[in-house]
Amino acid sequence: MQLSPRQEKIVEIVKRHGPITSHQIAEMLNLTRAALRPDLAILTMSGILEARPRVGYFYQGRPARALVAEELKKIKVGDVKGLPKVIRYDASVYDAIVTLFLEDVGTLMVVDSEGHLEGVVSRKDLLKAAIGGTANLQTMPVSVVMTRMPNIICTTPEESVLTAAQKIIEHEVDALPVVRPVAGKEKKLEVIGRITKTTITRLFVELGTADR
Amino acid sequence: MQLSPRQEKIVEIVKRHGPITSHQIAEMLNLTRAALRPDLAILTMSGILEARPRVGYFYQGRPARALVAEELKKIKVGDVKGLPKVIRYDASVYDAIVTLFLEDVGTLMVVDSEGHLEGVVSRKDLLKAAIGGTANLQTMPVSVVMTRMPNIICTTPEESVLTAAQKIIEHEVDALPVVRPVAGKEKKLEVIGRITKTTITRLFVELGTADR
Numbered sequence: 001m002q003l004s005p006r007q008e009k010i011v012e013i014v015k016r017h018g019p020i021t022s023h024q025i026a027e028m029l030n031l032t033r034a035a036l037r038p039d040l041a042i043l044t045m046s047g048i049l050e051a052r053p054r055v056g057y058f059y060q061g062r063p064a065r066a067l068v069a070e071e072l073k074k075i076k077v078g079d080v081k082g083l084p085k086v087i088r089y090d091a092s093v094y095d096a097i098v099t100l101f102l103e104d105v106g107t108l109m110v111v112d113s114e115g116h117l118e119g120v121v122s123r124k125d126l127l128k129a130a131i132g133g134t135a136n137l138q139t140m141p142v143s144v145v146m147t148r149m150p151n152i153i154c155t156t157p158e159e160s161v162l163t164a165a166q167k168i169i170e171h172e173v174d175a176l177p178v179v180r181p182v183a184g185k186e187k188k189l190e191v192i193g194r195i196t197k198t199t200i201t202r203l204f205v206e207l208g209t210a211d212r
Numbered sequence: 213m214q215l216s217p218r219q220e221k222i223v224e225i226v227k228r229h230g231p232i233t234s235h236q237i238a239e240m241l242n243l244t245r246a247a248l249r250p251d252l253a254i255l256t257m258s259g260i261l262e263a264r265p266r267v268g269y270f271y272q273g274r275p276a277r278a279l280v281a282e283e284l285k286k287i288k289v290g291d292v293k294g295l296p297k298v299i300r301y302d303a304s305v306y307d308a309i310v311t312l313f314l315e316d317v318g319t320l321m322v323v324d325s326e327g328h329l330e331g332v333v334s335r336k337d338l339l340k341a342a343i344g345g346t347a348n349l350q351t352m353p354v355s356v357v358m359t360r361m362p363n364i365i366c367t368t369p370e371e372s373v374l375t376a377a378q379k380i381i382e383h384e385v386d387a388l389p390v391v392r393p394v395a396g397k398e399k400k401l402e403v404i405g406r407i408t409k410t411t412i413t414r415l416f417v418e419l420g421t422a423d424r
Binding site: 097 | 257259270271272276277278279280281283284285306309312313316318335336338339340342343349373374377378380381384386408409410412413414415416417419420421422
């Protein structure tokens, strides 16, 4: 539930001074009681304030979890995305594993010679290839083991981090490439970042320590 | 959050005159804009003020982010932990890799014959072993490649998820075993669950959709 600035002010006042009459609130806000009435109605109906006859308004405790949800929805992928870690589609599986360790990431974005997204390769894909046994990791191209377009779950800078996190959970992946369309090339996507479970965990820590 | 007297004054000014530019605030306080900048940064980051480009500062009425932080701190590891996925310390690296795929997890807890925590083995550890080349994965015990006690970062059901997430980020691990002491056996820990980056991401999604 989105409160208006005036409703927020009313909540603050009741929190601090409650029990308080509508008359007193109106005075503090320099408003008439009539002007205040719709806001007070909304706040009591939503359960944020409680009105007791002949006593006044009490702060009931706001629906804190709804507020949290509201705040989380505001955060955009563009606010928190990390740098993309990429590898060329003609690199070997061995090169991909080495890059994974060097960059210390769990997922690499696979791109063509122009940097457009071709696929995504995860630690899991590479581990599967590594224990396959028959293949030569030095000569097998990474494109053989990657997940390829159009089966890649992507996100954009404008999307909410919440939606990106939902995609990660729903599709059981560790990372999403952050992409934007390439002008004049339909179906081609430029990789401009990544959102991973690490990004979300780090954001969780930042949000949880925002009051320090 | 405790505001300094100057920050209180700034809040008062923005409350009364907002939207107002930093230039105007500086003038009213007889300060330079440079002197004002740290205070404005704190007030906007804490969510008390909101800055809109080319318009100025608004009073937000409420440190929403502080509320979010408060709520996140309340969630305990015990509320969200997943089941532990374990393997015996004398299992082979190959068995560990197969278990990892079967259980579809990124990290396994390694336990002794009584189920007490001996180590932790990650996809990364196993991938490193798999490309080592020289060793036989079928005969090499997982205990050779795991991180072992007492170097394992653990958490408990009573700890906040926030603290657990901080440990994950700080120590650059994917998962923490949730443990409890074993009665009568000093230094022995029983594994009763796990917290991973997936747990945190799933929690983020739950919190973000709590108002639906």
